[in-house]
Amino acid sequence: MFFWPQSVENRAALRTAIAALVAILISFKFHLETPYWSGMTVVIVSNLYTGSIIDKATMRILGTIAGAFLGYFIAGLVVNSFLLYLVCCFLVIAVSVYFFNYSKHGYAYLLGALCIFIVISQLALNPQNAFFVAIWRPVEIGIGVFVAAVNAYAVFPNHIKDNMVVQVHDIFDEFLAEFKALHQLLIHPDVNSSELAERNLNIKKKIRTAIELIGALNQEIGVKKEHVDRFRAYMDTLYAMSRQFQYLIILQPQVTELNSLKKLDIDPLFAAIEHDLIEFQTKFDLRQTEAIVLQTSDALADFEQRFNRRKNNLSVKSDFIYSFINYVKQLNQNFILIKSLSSPEPVAITPKYKVISKQQRLRSDYDLIKHCIKAGLSVLLALGFWFVSNWPGGLNGIISSLVISIKGKNLFDMKHVSIHRFMGCFLGGGVGLISLAVFEMNLYELIIILLFFVWAFSYFMFKMTEYSYIGLQANIALIITLAQQGGPPIGLDPPLQRLAGIIIGITATIIVANVLWRSDVWTILKRYIDKLYRFIAFNLEQVILVTEDQRSLHDLANLFWLSRGLITSLSNEQLSLKKQNLLSALTQRFESLVIVQATISHILVTIDLKKAHETALLFEFDLLSHEKKLIESFNLHDSTAGLNLSQIFGDFVTNIDHHAAFASTNDESIRNLLAYVNALKQVSLHIN
Template sequence: MPSTAATTALPSPWARLANPAGWSVGTHELVFALKTAAGGLLALYIAFRLGLESPYWVLPTSFIVANPFAAAMRSKSMYRLVGTGVGGVMAVVLVPNLVDSPVLLSLALAVWIGLCLYLALLERSPRSYMFMLGGYTVGIIGFQAIGEPQAVFDIALARVEEIALGIGCTTLIGGIVLPRPYGPVVQARLEEWTKPALDWALHALAGTEPSSAALYALRDRLTGEAVEIGMMIPHLSYETAAWARFAGEVDELRQAVLSMVPILSALGDRAWQLKRLGGMTPELAAGLEDAAGWMRAGQSATRAQAGRLMARVSALEEAEPARDWAGVLRASLLARLRDLIGLVEYERALRRHIFKGEPMLPRHAIHLGALAHPVKASDHGLALFSSLGAAFTLLVLCGFWILSGWPGGAGAALMATIACCFFAALDDPTVGMRGMLHYSALSAVAVALYGFVLLPRVEDFGQLALVLLPYLLLAASLAARPATMSAGMTLGANGCTLMALQNHYAGDFAAFANAALGMVGGIGAAILITRIIRQAGVDWIVRRLLRQTWKDIAAATSRPQDRAQFAGRLLDRLGLLLPRLKVAAPNTGALGVNLLRDVRNGLNALVLAREQGGLPLPVRLLVSKVQERVARHYREAPERPPEPGLRVALDAALAALTQVPHDQVTREVMMALVGLRFAFYPEAAPPLALVEPRA
């Protein structure tokens, strides 16, 4: 599946191909191109020798599953094989029973494809390809079997055989001939990705102003790239055994780093505020400097050093009375510092375990109160809307095919459906579809040259391989580079499908013209229908994601939830939102300016819901008023400044807490109330009850 990141400013496909950098081929690209071409040609040779019904299917399959990295190729091959099998079974079920009613058959195909796309969009991982393929494979098989429904099982079996052959040959050569390991790539990407966390931590410990451009850039990079890295990790399960057994731990490592985001934000806010108020004590300043040195030490820091640093934080917490505003801020900072040390030590322990083979510490030996679970924030409404769009597009094209009787109508309906499925995850699917349209038109020109100029002169398979090799190498070389991958894949997959190679030369220009017009026309129709249906783009999606976040926070004020699950969901949505906020309209982007603050408010509201039962009744009633006003703010007007009544309620609850004996519950509640007040009113004067220390 394409990435869910916003893609509204891409250069045109022709500009990409015209760019000389897009044509440069390095060693890795050349090796990948040779392996892909060899795998496709080997599969085609075997298909010819076996006399398969449609041997040409092996070539596009080779391009579709090919990947420069062996593990990613193996995973995609598995997903394609399973998806093809599921689609074949469903075609056998639907076509014979509904072939006499074209309208019902079209409706059944649309429902099935829509359902599969809906599941694929919710999955949001490389496994989504399995669901997507299970959908449109029904069309690939079903449309071919409509003329002979009694042969649908044989057609489905032949498709599975041909695709399995293409997968097997490509995977075999890709895995044997100079395979590129995937684990070191993920490791290097993780190392690069975690640098912003270290830089942010050093800024936070130094009390850098939270609104600085440098901190915004670090935050955006850390959260935005988390989604991409999350898409890479599942492929590790198909890497060598040494890497596959650590796939779960690598995902935990990613989650540990991502869990630092709200902690770093809160810690930096407290340190900056204390510096501004002159409330930074020498002991606390020295402790923060020691923590910064420990952070800089990286993997060279020992577990004993982490233990001593944690003990120092505990000593400072015990010495901190937390009875005035500065004292409360210091206590809150220390609590966040404890969380940060625990997460960093856990992340380092995971690194030593994964990359150096050291034994892993038990979880209970590390403070992991702030660790979030890996949870996907699913948008069922958006997934349903996108899947209905694909189903509607299929129905429109099927209707045109039925009414017109055009021989290329089936191909148009199929290509429109494939285009809708492949780019449904994009904020603006027409961006990817336009590229697919241009490259498909280019492939049609090349196939016409092959089909009516070059192939008539071919007399045996050796000559055929030599004739095809330049086209296959060109397409595979483009597919090997991220900047031109869509061009290479479209030229390879669509061009080889349109070429429709058989054991004998056919040379039917009318059939070629219908197929080419169906391919190009189907994609063009998909662009037109998608534009009509999905007029709302990135701004609409941003507003949906923000509303879901605000709704979750409002619910957290009154319903105790698992903190790790709740934090994981909010952080996942944060990673989806921040890249989109950069390209959204200014008025939409302004709605997300306090997004990280909202995440922290949700976590603090969750503490109140969980701990308020342990408070004395008078304090509990005041805390309940805070919860009600926080919930009202996020339900009714989260995009506007909070009402003054919320500040009054927060100050009253904080004043009441200063009058009761302090224990773990009151401390947790006070930290949550301080976090809410500071997030909602960062520039406001301290609460009157906490201006002067109390006896």
């Protein structure tokens, strides 16, 4: 029976193996000096999906060509000055690392810097060779890029647009399970609510994964810009749904509140929500042609009618009941928006505020500037080791130093990157050396060995994402060992030079990381959390005190994920009691900020602030004064003042029905005010 790969990972691994082999054979055919660069390029730009390969391959070839010619130009300027040579090396690396973090085309800047180094390094090896390298290195890499791009479409293609359908179906499955769990929690108070938080976090991770692929979706044939924009809006709406749900589960409902909700008969409402989620799931497509019928609007209207009839028998002081009603209303608005995105002419979404993006923050981020300086100094130190020791593999040491500096922003990450780089080098190089010892290594044996082991390492890389760097480095080491000039290998210099280079690079990077602005993981995590607190304080003030048309809010999603990633990594380590306590304290601070961020999102999306202030005046409650005190307390980390404010907010909610204005104020206005005051109370309780 003919074997046809079914899984996305297996198809991508086979495609990578075939493309790498073809690129190497083409380089053999044209008698290129270093054919392994063509094969390395294929495995480096390899990805599960076609669009991602094209995106990365395009940046790689553009960066390489620009770097080669710029490198040749710089080589002519610095050839007679060693000091100028070192200064240029430092500036090239520092600038490339800055733009690697700052620009969405950062990979092109990184490859440009590497190619500049490859060219100007010839000044130390063979100055006459600089022009030759500037011409032929882009050719070798260009062969790999071309073969990878053609194979991405021709050999076992995995299109992002097809995967998007699978991912969205999976996300809706998670939402369905989440709402079923919420329904059970409201009916049976003994159900563990922590499951909801875990499930919601899992939904956010899956949505984030889908969002990360959107940029590469533009590279796929047959996908129009309008489809990409529509899908981005679709994902943003789903992410907003998960954020709003997060605020709901922050509140801890009392048994009496849950009993009140059950009396209102919530089953039809949840049945309608489930129906609409299934409707979205079954009819999702990037081109969106099928009509969608919603039931949540009618079910919500019926639910509110029941509430209005029975509200005199229910508590109006409940945090959770009013938050639940507000949440379902906002959920219904999101459903209507998703339906609009599914129509031929979707409604234009007007943002309520300007977004301060990650790139805008990084423009003047001192931590990034320090990171760039450290990366430049690491490369200079690796360069110094090379010059002083005359150890082969100096160029590989420079590359290793740069890669480790970029991938490891703290000593904890550097350790893992270095270990994975070593393991991959030994694994791939070991397979190559064993193959040389066992086989005569004619061309046919070389083809079989490359095809099988590149497939195996690629499959490991795609399947075991946590250890994917090991698979990548194993592929690179294997190709360097076996794909040498003229055909099968005749020497061991390339793999041994790479190993020596890795040692040089790791040593240089670790020394600089420990000596200059030491960046251990605890310092970095604390720095991230401090930044989050500062940016959240800014966002809080913007949402509460600044008019809607003047708001500018920090997009903190990336910083939250970075912090959570560090906390998760540290949680899996064996820590001393002192460090366990430190991690617990930092985790508690982080979770408090998660709650505050969810509360800010809730205020921004759900609350009518103008109406809340007007209603507060009717109840003689100085809302503006308390808002300013809350902002001041948050900026000063004054938790005592926060507790005092929470008491004021709590007393107001408790006694609101005793005020003379209560009977004459409409229920919608009271509900809006109570939801806002309870949100302010949540913020005041989480000042730290």
